[in-house]
Amino acid sequence: MIHFAQFGAGRIGAIHAANLAASGDARLKHVVDVHAPAAQALAAKHGAAVSDTATALADPEVRAVIIASSTDTHADLVIAAARAGKAIFCEKPIDLSLARVDACLAEVRKAGVPMLVGFNRRFDPSFAELHRRIGAGAIGAVEQVIITSRDPGPPPVSYVKVSGGLFRDMTIHDFDMARWMLGEEPIEVFAHGANLVDPAIGAAGDIDSAMVLLKTASGRMAHINNSRRASYGYDQRVEVFGSAGRLIAGNRTPTTVELADANAVSADKPMHFFLERYAEAYRIELQAFLDALTKGAPMPVGAEDGRQALVLADAAFESLRTGRPVRVA
């Protein structure tokens, strides 16, 4: 039984806490949130205490933390948790600044604590199975990857302003997916971006539509397309082309009902958004973290992965700014 402290009692925090409770391997002992009622509600539901950061991290019984608070607090909490010797489950991104991320990584390395960065899509059963089959040789050598990633609707502009921008907030998931599927590090990023969805996003200095090209040293290529609006639901698909075939993981739907009438044959739209689509991924992700702690299973997405996705996001912004492809180490 591993005792946890959790930072953040919002929407994602509630998911992680429920998955902890259902896992049978863990117990939530402390909930920390600046918003007291949220902390109290979540703590009450799971029999945990409402604590402050120092108390939670000072508790010797606490072996691991979940960091699901607002992005700007992640880095400080990662550093504090590492110094306290706790295993760390940190929602993405670690931070919007590469320098800060590097500071975190240095502390984590120094402390020797295990850390998982919450790229939840790696745990989606369909994407994970696609990746497994690449490894099993189903399509030979990987040559090209196409990632379609489109949100059902734009976030509020207040969120956009603190998000770090489309590439660091949204595409960062796709950069991680591209690295994972390519099986080789990208060395160049080229990005197009535009403000086609919501003028307020453009007014806030961000884009809401993008297409990105990546390439690796051996000539593998990846394409990412993003939009902050997909009227038909959360569009999350991956295609991988190899020397011997093609793998696709498509959208999931709430039901399999199909209607044929005088107009068309019509089926469900994709699941609405990440809470529905990735519900199972969140559960499996937390279990993977627990398995790494309790059974010595490898930590599936490490701090370095969090860093590399940010490197690509930064390069995409630089490409957008300059109109040129940008090399990454």
Added chain:
Amino acid sequence: MIHFAQFGAGRIGAIHAANLAASGDARLKHVVDVHAPAAQALAAKHGAAVSDTATALADPEVRAVIIASSTDTHADLVIAAARAGKAIFCEKPIDLSLARVDACLAEVRKAGVPMLVGFNRRFDPSFAELHRRIGAGAIGAVEQVIITSRDPGPPPVSYVKVSGGLFRDMTIHDFDMARWMLGEEPIEVFAHGANLVDPAIGAAGDIDSAMVLLKTASGRMAHINNSRRASYGYDQRVEVFGSAGRLIAGNRTPTTVELADANAVSADKPMHFFLERYAEAYRIELQAFLDALTKGAPMPVGAEDGRQALVLADAAFESLRTGRPVRVA
């Protein structure tokens, strides 16, 4: 180059004549139709003569006939063509009376002429491929067959009155398909029927909706469902279950376009009706007839097949009348 006489210059006749012309192996020499303008138009299009039956059958250059006239003329034409020693391509059904069909078969057998009965669905590329894979062992031993066969809309009541009724006019195709897919003769027929679509069909003494069960001596089973109305187009599907798997042949669509919008993800309805869905089947069917004549290929659907489908249709009517399952030899 095989010279043909064709009886019937209507919709189906026009299809067969065009396929003859495109085949390269055949020439249409005589067109016979009681409706003179239709005969003249079709003859002119293909450089054929408008003839009467006697003239066409007396022409020693004519080696084969296509019988695509109204159903009540088929039997006389089959008999006359057989006596004249011509190879016979006859649209289904041979006749609505089993006694008349037997008379035709006797003449055909006596004359020793080859005969194909136009069960066009056997030549549909999807159904033919499904059948080929059964033979190749893809699903082991066949156990159950489900045939869905639904027309987009009911025919005029004037047609219903001379059609021989739903089982002899429409289900007869499905009885043939069931025999073909089961790979064993049905020995019992049980049928439900109802008048759910058009009260005028009921007033004319026919049904427009049916479900049929067939079984064979070894315990294989088939189900057929029919309706004279499918608002979404011509619904033509086959499922075959075997000891090692399942084969399905679904509907075909005009295009592969799929629209995702705020309502649904929607695709094309099935092709509208038999002229579209079975255009390719009609072409392949005629080519199979030509190949049997010119290359010694086996005649793929013989007169006996036409007879057996009618036996099952008659049994279905008897079952509907009595409310009991009916044995067939």
Added chain:
Amino acid sequence: MIHFAQFGAGRIGAIHAANLAASGDARLKHVVDVHAPAAQALAAKHGAAVSDTATALADPEVRAVIIASSTDTHADLVIAAARAGKAIFCEKPIDLSLARVDACLAEVRKAGVPMLVGFNRRFDPSFAELHRRIGAGAIGAVEQVIITSRDPGPPPVSYVKVSGGLFRDMTIHDFDMARWMLGEEPIEVFAHGANLVDPAIGAAGDIDSAMVLLKTASGRMAHINNSRRASYGYDQRVEVFGSAGRLIAGNRTPTTVELADANAVSADKPMHFFLERYAEAYRIELQAFLDALTKGAPMPVGAEDGRQALVLADAAFESLRTGRPVRVA
């Protein structure tokens, strides 16, 4: 917070207990099972007591029972629970004997306790949505229903012998589904059955393959096909044809991964069996029971539904025995 006693700590019992725990509205207080270790394990997991039937039913705090023990114990437990004034959630079937079922219904009616019979498929999101759309008029008036229900592999013969036979054990779910989708009571049953899968099942006096036809007074029809073996997984589909269109609910798959290689374009088989396919249905089913108890929501599948499905199963056996269609009141 509703307190429960649960009878049966096996595979299905474990599912219901976990769903109870996760619901937040209920507490499992007593676990009763003749197999003590199973009872102890489940009770320990959920903080319940291991009890005997009398103790559990005598506890005034217990408001509801879950009956998930072996079929031959259901009727006695239903009667005892009814007499004790408890709300009843009873796995299907209530009993294999219609007389016993009627005795149960009389006691339940006399006691005035609410009762849900576990036809879990009504709670499957796809089937429930299909049914909802029929009610919303999506396909006009229902005319025909096709239910495909095939298990991945046959049960042990020891189970077959006490199962009541294919129609009462397996098809009973489909009879319930047919009634629900038809929206009108069947008045006639005709059944074919055969022993095609496992000779040992035939030796035990049962069939493993079946096709059934049902009709209603107004002429609506339903077809059911069953097999105890589907090499490709649990095949659970429903098609409903109406005056204005067609609704289909298909199989669900573990992932959306699709592989295209030199052989074919291939996708996942259906989910393996009922535990996977209906995991969500079991959860929703129990929640519906709780909502009926706590919020006055209607009880969605009542004792009378359990009885009617058995009436149809009995009629199917009679049809199989006599080779004739059988009328049901």
Added chain:
Amino acid sequence: MIHFAQFGAGRIGAIHAANLAASGDARLKHVVDVHAPAAQALAAKHGAAVSDTATALADPEVRAVIIASSTDTHADLVIAAARAGKAIFCEKPIDLSLARVDACLAEVRKAGVPMLVGFNRRFDPSFAELHRRIGAGAIGAVEQVIITSRDPGPPPVSYVKVSGGLFRDMTIHDFDMARWMLGEEPIEVFAHGANLVDPAIGAAGDIDSAMVLLKTASGRMAHINNSRRASYGYDQRVEVFGSAGRLIAGNRTPTTVELADANAVSADKPMHFFLERYAEAYRIELQAFLDALTKGAPMPVGAEDGRQALVLADAAFESLRTGRPVRVA
């Protein structure tokens, strides 16, 4: 009845000649090919004369020409046909040199003759229907386009050497498709390319794998992915994302047969290559040319379209050479 001269009696020439014959509106009068046996065979089949270029173009009865000879002869034939006042159907590309294309266009314009460039994909029923629905407003304003275009296997290196390279030979179709779907001219091209399929192609100085990004002045974007190898068949798909939805046109398959067995649920691979996939497109394309000549229908893909696709292909090569995005007027 329009009389044609056709240049080229190879594989594509045979298709156009057969479509001419079947159209009913046209007659093939002259066949010109440097390979005499091919010319004779095709001429014999369609009752045409074998002629030389001068004779064919001097025939006053000839109103239109089909240019389906090798690419290096297109420009001279276009110019000669224009000067002779003939309507021109020219296979793509007009020429591999933009200067030569411009010379052709000047002559065509001067002569005032109608010209269609053979971008056959615009006539594919699925792509044409997708485009029609964009115009009908089905997805609102177009924002992003994704074109997947992958050949089943690489051509011989001898062909690669005279092909003008991947972008001018293969991607040129996709550049045309991108322009057509975007509804706005691209102003910038960025291309990645690699030699991943066949080292001999690299040795010949060409690439066999590519990803391209295009953007328009208003911020619309398109992505193209190409490979000279797709083990699973000819992969030809288009996705268009708009403000109100998404349209996809997928691959077409030979049959609808689906096999479910112990391994997977598998369906047909896409049609093998362009002759199968675009058979219907070639027929419709030629009919559109005839309709433009006989009924005053607009010429659907003009000489200017042929030029613009080449401009984009040249820019892609320049981008590949320099590693930079390239502006196009």
